[in-house]
Amino acid sequence: MTEDRRLAVLRAIVEDYVATHEPVGSRSLVERHSLGVSPATIRNDMAALEDEGLIAQPHTSAGRVPTDQGYRVFVDRLSQVKPLSGAERRAIGSFLDGAVDLDDVMQRSVRLLSQLTRQVALIQYPSLTRSTVRHTELVGLTPTRALLVVITDTGRVEQRVVETSVAMDDELVARIRSKVSEAVNGQRLVDVADRVADLTGTFERDERPAVAAVVATLLETVVERHEERVMLAGTANLAAFGEDFNGAVRPVLEALEEQMVLLRLLGETRSGDALTVRIGHENEVEGLTSTSVVTVGYARGDEVVAQLGVLGPTRMDYPGTMASVRAVARYVGRILTEQQ
Amino acid sequence: MTEDRRLAVLRAIVEDYVATHEPVGSRSLVERHSLGVSPATIRNDMAALEDEGLIAQPHTSAGRVPTDQGYRVFVDRLSQVKPLSGAERRAIGSFLDGAVDLDDVMQRSVRLLSQLTRQVALIQYPSLTRSTVRHTELVGLTPTRALLVVITDTGRVEQRVVETSVAMDDELVARIRSKVSEAVNGQRLVDVADRVADLTGTFERDERPAVAAVVATLLETVVERHEERVMLAGTANLAAFGEDFNGAVRPVLEALEEQMVLLRLLGETRSGDALTVRIGHENEVEGLTSTSVVTVGYARGDEVVAQLGVLGPTRMDYPGTMASVRAVARYVGRILTEQQ
DNA sequence: ATTGGCACTCGTCGGCGCGGAGTGCCAAGG
DNA sequence: CCTTGGCACTCCGCGCCGACGAGTGCCAAT
Numbered sequence: 001m002t003e004d005r006r007l008a009v010l011r012a013i014v015e016d017y018v019a020t021h022e023p024v025g026s027r028s029l030v031e032r033h034s035l036g037v038s039p040a041t042i043r044n045d046m047a048a049l050e051d052e053g054l055i056a057q058p059h060t061s062a063g064r065v066p067t068d069q070g071y072r073v074f075v076d077r078l079s080q081v082k083p084l085s086g087a088e089r090r091a092i093g094s095f096l097d098g099a100v101d102l103d104d105v106m107q108r109s110v111r112l113l114s115q116l117t118r119q120v121a122l123i124q125y126p127s128l129t130r131s132t133v134r135h136t137e138l139v140g141l142t143p144t145r146a147l148l149v150v151i152t153d154t155g156r157v158e159q160r161v162v163e164t165s166v167a168m169d170d171e172l173v174a175r176i177r178s179k180v181s182e183a184v185n186g187q188r189l190v191d192v193a194d195r196v197a198d199l200t201g202t203f204e205r206d207e208r209p210a211v212a213a214v215v216a217t218l219l220e221t222v223v224e225r226h227e228e229r230v231m232l233a234g235t236a237n238l239a240a241f242g243e244d245f246n247g248a249v250r251p252v253l254e255a256l257e258e259q260m261v262l263l264r265l266l267g268e269t270r271s272g273d274a275l276t277v278r279i280g281h282e283n284e285v286e287g288l289t290s291t292s293v294v295t296v297g298y299a300r301g302d303e304v305v306a307q308l309g310v311l312g313p314t315r316m317d318y319p320g321t322m323a324s325v326r327a328v329a330r331y332v333g334r335i336l337t338e339q340q
Numbered sequence: 341m342t343e344d345r346r347l348a349v350l351r352a353i354v355e356d357y358v359a360t361h362e363p364v365g366s367r368s369l370v371e372r373h374s375l376g377v378s379p380a381t382i383r384n385d386m387a388a389l390e391d392e393g394l395i396a397q398p399h400t401s402a403g404r405v406p407t408d409q410g411y412r413v414f415v416d417r418l419s420q421v422k423p424l425s426g427a428e429r430r431a432i433g434s435f436l437d438g439a440v441d442l443d444d445v446m447q448r449s450v451r452l453l454s455q456l457t458r459q460v461a462l463i464q465y466p467s468l469t470r471s472t473v474r475h476t477e478l479v480g481l482t483p484t485r486a487l488l489v490v491i492t493d494t495g496r497v498e499q500r501v502v503e504t505s506v507a508m509d510d511e512l513v514a515r516i517r518s519k520v521s522e523a524v525n526g527q528r529l530v531d532v533a534d535r536v537a538d539l540t541g542t543f544e545r546d547e548r549p550a551v552a553a554v555v556a557t558l559l560e561t562v563v564e565r566h567e568e569r570v571m572l573a574g575t576a577n578l579a580a581f582g583e584d585f586n587g588a589v590r591p592v593l594e595a596l597e598e599q600m601v602l603l604r605l606l607g608e609t610r611s612g613d614a615l616t617v618r619i620g621h622e623n624e625v626e627g628l629t630s631t632s633v634v635t636v637g638y639a640r641g642d643e644v645v646a647q648l649g650v651l652g653p654t655r656m657d658y659p660g661t662m663a664s665v666r667a668v669a670r671y672v673g674r675i676l677t678e679q680q
Numbered sequence: 681a682t683t684g685g686c687a688c689t690c691g692t693c694g695g696c697g698c699g700g701a702g703t704g705c706c707a708a709g710g
Numbered sequence: 711c712c713t714t715g716g717c718a719c720t721c722c723g724c725g726c727c728g729a730c731g732a733g734t735g736c737c738a739a740t
Binding site: 023025026027028039043044046047057060061062063064 | 701702703704
């Protein structure tokens with residue numbers, strides 16, 4: 001059937017191009033893959049694929065290169081999951097098992113992922129939305145400044161400085177601390193807002209500004225900041241990227257320095273733990289339109305708490321990358337769940 | 341005097357080369373600088389400078405380029421401080437004034453510095469050695485795991501998970517917490533070790549393993565980890581770096597991902613707040629031998645607490661970079677001191 | 681010590697020709 | 711109707727050559 005072969009040709013083109021980074025022609029295609037037909041036939045198929053917008057040629061009389069759409073079809077319909085090698089599996093286990101705290105888990109994971117894929121790896125800290133408050137602490141720094149610390153059951157520690165217009169003495173700080181603790185400890189973060197809603201009213205009128213400031217900061221901490229942090233690793237791998245088009249690496253590095261961009265990259269498709277691939281221009285971030293991003297959610301228990309993934313050139317090894325990303329996500333999930 | 345002019349020539353070569361990134365010849369030198377002599381004379385001087393190892397020519401019959409040693413002499417003897425422009429001063433003020441907490445100060449500073457210098461900026465978190473413990477907290481997570489949080493008067497929060505072989509119940513956790521707090525709160529970090537030395541002995545024999553674990557973690561936190569963190573920004577500026585020699589950017593990116601390397605870069609010359617410049621091969625870190633690093637200490641009060649600086653190609657604008665680094669360090673110091 | 685002159689080196693750039701890889705088309709064959 | 715071999719065409723990449731120009735080193739004159 002001709003349609004089947006056309007897709008086989010597309011797959012072959014993608015695979016060869018990813019392997020060699022050079023436009024692939026009909027002749028070398030039949031040599032490297034046993035397609036059972038002649039170069040001329042392949043040429044016809046290629047012309048058709050080009051009409052469909054799945055491949056393109058950089059110059060007349062050069063080989064073909066997959067387009068973003070071509071990769072899309074490849075990823076959606078043609079790539080079969082590539083199992084990890086034993087060495088890779090072992091690497092994952094030994095790399096992640098020694099982690100001592102949340103920061104350590106995040107850091108080891110992201111490094112591991114960048115090494116496995118030889119690309120830039122990203123990991124988002126677990127979302128706080130579903131977790132509960134383990135402990136709150138309020139420490140006076142100066143009369144008008146205090147430090148609010150919130151510890152969650154995921155082992156994450158959030159801290160914010162509270163500024164008040166009026167002075168607080170130690171006794172007031174202690175009273176606010178105990179009231180706040182009482183109200184929110186053990187509560188889920190999403191419920192914190194409700195629990196502290198009328199806390200201010202239970203204090204004397206002249207103490208209320210201070211209490212209000214603490215409450216406001218607490219809400220910021222648990223509501224607004226809740227998935228702000230992204231860690232990344234493997235930016236050195238962009239150098240290989242740049243072999244081909246050198247100037248393209250700067251905008252990528254610039255984009256990667258923006259927390260907001262990273263969050264968008266990881267957060268855009270909040271489709272649970274499904275593995276998503278955004279290819280080239282599908283990526284709306286300016287400067288990253290010639291890169292692909294592979295992300296997947298990872299879970300604590302059976303709750304998806306955040307995303308991790310990698311970013312690389314559109315001509316990446318999608319099956320391999322997808323396998324690595326998925327595997328690391330699974331391991332991270334397991335570790336978070338065990339540490340629970 | 342001929343010696344004077346030779347140095348003037350060196351200065352001119354460095355300035356022109358930094359500005360143009362191209363080898364500079366005798367003719368263009370006399371045109372751009374009013375040296376009052378003819379190209380032929382300059383050529384003689386250049387030959388002498390080359391004998392001294394201060395300049396070199398990439399190819400026969402090309403212009404001259406400063407060597408690492410040439411830059412060294414330039415920095416040590418020839419560069420005069422370049423005052424910041426009004427715009428730059430204003431930028432520094434407005435950029436840093438809105439900072440709300442320590443992380444924010446660090447982040448804003450390092451970004452500012454990278455933007456001012458168009459290079460990679462580094463900043464080390466303030467050392468804990470001289471600060472005091474404001475507050476300690478111990479929170480049970482599971483029977484054998486607890487979270488230890490130490491808050492210092494600089495507003496820095498350190499956290500570590502404590503693992504014990506034996507289970508701790510809530511009551512024991514509370515007792516350890518209060519004993520530890522009592523022992524170390526208000527103490528300087530350097531004294532913490534002494535204060536907790538015989539703490540374990542005051543507990544029942546079967547409780548001691550748990551206490552020992554907490555104490556050990558506490559010591560790690562305040563002693564070993566005390567200046568571990570380095571933040572960096574402006575890696576995108578390496579792209580401009582790479583225009584010339586493309587492959588050189590990868591090892592730099594790799595080096596920058598290693599915390600240890602960053603610490604060595606900032607920490608190697610612990611000469612108080614003096615501004616230090618390490619040029620090319622003076623830099624012992626492999627992969628960074630064709631970069632220069634400009635660092636300076638910054639203070640809280642009158643105590644130097646850490647270093648900050650930038651990393652860039654050896655052909656950087658040293659006077660401008662040094663001025664920016666020094667200015668930012670001064671501002672950061674001022675902010676830390678005020679927040680005290 | 682400085683300077684003008686001069687021969688020499690060498691890297692850069694454009695032009696030229698060639699080989700090779702690849703394409704598109706067409707006519708013949710299953 | 712699909713496949714295939716043949717063929718003409720395109721165009722990139724490469725090596726070669728020559729001209730140009732920037733820059734140097736040396737030397738003799740001042």
